[in-house]
Amino acid sequence: MVEENGDAHRLRCRVAEFVRRRVMPYEPVLDAGGPAAASALRELRDRARQEGLWALPLPAEQGGQGLALGEYAGLAEVEGASDHGPAALGSAPLLDVTMLGRHGSERVRALYPEQLTAGALRACYAMTEPDAPGTDPFLTATRAVEQADGSWTVSGRKWFVSGAAGADLVTVLVRTDGEPGDREGLSLLVVPTGSAGFRVVRELPVFGASGQWEIEFDRVRVAADHLLGERGRALSIAAERLQLGRTLRCLRWLGQAQRAFDLLAERANSRTGSRGSLGTHQLVQRHVFESLLALRSTRPLVHEAVARIGAGLDAHVEVGLAKVAAARMLQQVADAAIQVHGAAGLGPDTPLPSLFRTGRAARILDGPDELHITSVARRVLRGYATAAVREALT
Numbered sequence: 001m002v003e004e005n006g007d008a009h010r011l012r013c014r015v016a017e018f019v020r021r022r023v024m025p026y027e028p029v030l031d032a033g034g035p036a037a038a039s040a041l042r043e044l045r046d047r048a049r050q051e052g053l054w055a056l057p058l059p060a061e062q063g064g065q066g067l068a069l070g071e072y073a074g075l076a077e078v079e080g081a082s083d084h085g086p087a088a089l090g091s092a093p094l095l096d097v098t099m100l101g102r103h104g105s106e107r108v109r110a111l112y113p114e115q116l117t118a119g120a121l122r123a124c125y126a127m128t129e130p131d132a133p134g135t136d137p138f139l140t141a142t143r144a145v146e147q148a149d150g151s152w153t154v155s156g157r158k159w160f161v162s163g164a165a166g167a168d169l170v171t172v173l174v175r176t177d178g179e180p181g182d183r184e185g186l187s188l189l190v191v192p193t194g195s196a197g198f199r200v201v202r203e204l205p206v207f208g209a210s211g212q213w214e215i216e217f218d219r220v221r222v223a224a225d226h227l228l229g230e231r232g233r234a235l236s237i238a239a240e241r242l243q244l245g246r247t248l249r250c251l252r253w254l255g256q257a258q259r260a261f262d263l264l265a266e267r268a269n270s271r272t273g274s275r276g277s278l279g280t281h282q283l284v285q286r287h288v289f290e291s292l293l294a295l296r297s298t299r300p301l302v303h304e305a306v307a308r309i310g311a312g313l314d315a316h317v318e319v320g321l322a323k324v325a326a327a328r329m330l331q332q333v334a335d336a337a338i339q340v341h342g343a344a345g346l347g348p349d350t351p352l353p354s355l356f357r358t359g360r361a362a363r364i365l366d367g368p369d370e371l372h373i374t375s376v377a378r379r380v381l382r383g384y385a386t387a388a389v390r391e392a393l394t
Contacts, residue, residue: 080252331359
């Protein structure tokens with residue numbers, strides 16, 4: 001982690017305090033959804049604006065505060081201690097604003113990024129399909145057919161789309177050429193969800209928690225200028241988005257794991273029985289040690305990925321290592337905290353069930369562990385093979 005100067009440290013403390021005192025008390029309301037949640041989120045966003053904490057990593061030209069990724073990384077940890085922190089503080093649309101700003105047409109850039117930054121619009125990203133492995137985008141069957149006027153007609157289904165029910169825009173991976181299984185012919189289209197033929201099919205609770213949805217496109221008409229980048233070049237844009245997105249999630253998982261660890265330590269010190277406090281028990285001390293080791297071992301991996309992405313370097317290996325390590329670490333630390341809390345860790349009086357659920361789901365969503373393990377291993381082995389060939393030729 002990059003060493004913070006005085007101003008950066010003070011800003012980090014302000015963000016952490018905002019999440020702890022403003023956001024966390026609202027979590028039960030925000031988790032429940034509905035009008036009360038929408039009202040609470042509006043109140044939190046207004047407060048974040050008043051305190052000068054709104055949209056810290058969003059581009060200044062779009063109305064944000066323009067912090068670079070390396071500057072934002074420490075904030076992302078404390079902001080992410082609550083699942084609702086990024087939405088309350090206006091950093092949630094960073095991926096969409098970045099993608100649309102880099103790859104959108106002039107009209108797309110004029111219509112959407114500034115409104116996303118302001119919180120006036122919400123966007124989501126749809127890639128995975130019900131009948132295809134999420135790790136194999138080449139099997140994408142959702143199809144976009146080009147019309148005579150250059151517009152597109154989109155038909156197909158996507159699922160496990162985060163935030164789809166409340167989104168105004170969805171960026172969807174579609175097949176513009178070829179057949180499912182072909183390694184070419186995939187494109188990205190920005191689709192306003194108010195378009196005729198767009199439908200939210202159902203909610204897909206993850207271990208009982210809301211937020212994921214299945215959606216359908218039934219001959220949805222999309223303007224020609226809503227194609228992102230070049231036709232057939234979706235995967236390079238998607239890879240760029242996924243690297244940044246996975247790294248941001250890792251940072252937020254660090255924040256959530258730190259929250260679980262704090263609860264673990266507080267419980268170990270405060271819970272007493274006939275033999276003294278829990279913290280005097282060696283097995284509890286082991287939970288403390290192993291959890292701290294996991295946290296401190298994972299943090300440098302995540303910040304190495306941040307540094308490479310921030311420098312514009314290839315970060316496939318670093319992001320893969322960080323994603324697997326951070327997901328495992330969050331599950332491990334939350335599990336230890338639950339164990340030390342006993343029955344209280346299973347109920348509604350602590351955030352531990354939610355933190356554990358996030359950690360377990362993290363090992364599948366955004367690419368399962370197995371995908372990242374094999375991808376990293378192949379890249380590393382190819383590097384060794386290439387080096388061996390070069391050495392043999394010299």
